[in-house]
Amino acid sequence: MDREWGSKPGSGGAASAQNEAIDRRERLRRLALETIDLAKDPYFMRNHLGSYECKLCLTLHNNEGNYLAHTQGKRHQTNLAKRAAREAKEAPAQPQPHKRKVSVRKSVKIGRPGYRVTKQFDPETKQRSLLFQIEYPEIEDLAKPRHRFMSSYEQRVQPFDKRYQYLLFAADPYEIIAFKVPSTEIDKTPPKFFTHWDPDSKMFTVSLFNICSTASYVFRCDLAQRLTV
Known part of the structure; x- marks a missing residue:
């Protein structure tokens, strides 16, 4: 078939x-x-x-x-x-949203502030610390000093070194200054880490402890090293 x-x-x-x-x-x-x-x-x-x-x-x-x-x-x-x-x-182009212009206030810098750095040691925890005291006698009215930590990756003044970080202080009309400290973990539990601004004496104080508690550890700081960043 x-x-x-x-x-x-x-x-x-x-x-x-x-x-x-x-x-x-x-x-x-x-x-x-x-x-x-x-x-x-x-x-x-x-x-x-x-x-x-x-x-x-x-x-x-x-x-x-x-x-x-x-x-x-x-x-x-x-x-x-x-x-x-x-x-x-x-189709007609959509108008761009209006961007508000932000005026950048420019102030004349009058130089670097005076400072003192004191090394400290806590016999109970075996922790070493640094006490920063920055003087701003000509600080602008109603202004308050600021600080922050900067990694070695961010700065462009010195060669990169992962062993260190920088502690920056800023207050108008003074230049920004920075201290080179070891890149170790900071103990930020109060009262180990504190900041204080005294408007009468015009002094900004920052105290910090390293997290390491071994007595052989040395919290080194090059006190002569200051950076404008």
């Missing part, structure tokens, strides 16, 4: 390309009927002859199902992408 090659016995002949295209359009039509609301489609139009047109692709369709199948096809989707790209190109 003869049968067409390319199909299973009893299943009939292999589907032709035309039949596959018809079946594909029918599946797309059913899918579109379930998901698309024609009332909201700006390109759907019914003409005076009772047929339907796609205003985007300028195509004619016999019924709504054929139009919906068309909307799922490559031609319609390509034209949609082109229309969106053209509208985006022709």
Whole structure:
């Protein structure tokens, strides 16, 4: 018994390309009927002859199902992408949000402040510490000194050395000064670490302890080293 090659016995002949295209359009039509609301489609139009047109692709369709199948096809989707790209190109540029100008206050620096650094030792915890006392007799009214730690990666004055970090002090109109201290963990539990600004004596005090409690550890500081950063 003869049968067409390319199909299973009893299943009939292999589907032709035309039949596959018809079946594909029918599946797309059913899918579109379930998901698309024609009332909201700006390109759907019914003409005076009772047929339907796609205003985007300028195509004619016999019924709504054929139009919906068309909307799922490559031609319609390509034209949609082109229309969106053209509208985006022709759309007026959105105005940039207004950026508030921040005026940078410039003050004339009067030099570096005086300072004292005292090495201390706690016999109970075996911790060594440093006491910084920075004098700002000409500090601006209502101003308060500030301090922060800076890693060796951040500064650009000395060659990088991961063994050290810098403790910076700043207060207008004085220059910023920095002290080079070992890059060890600081014990910031009160009262081990504290800062105090005395507006009467114009002195800013910072005390810090290293976290290490071994007696053989030395908290070294190059007191002569000051940086303007």
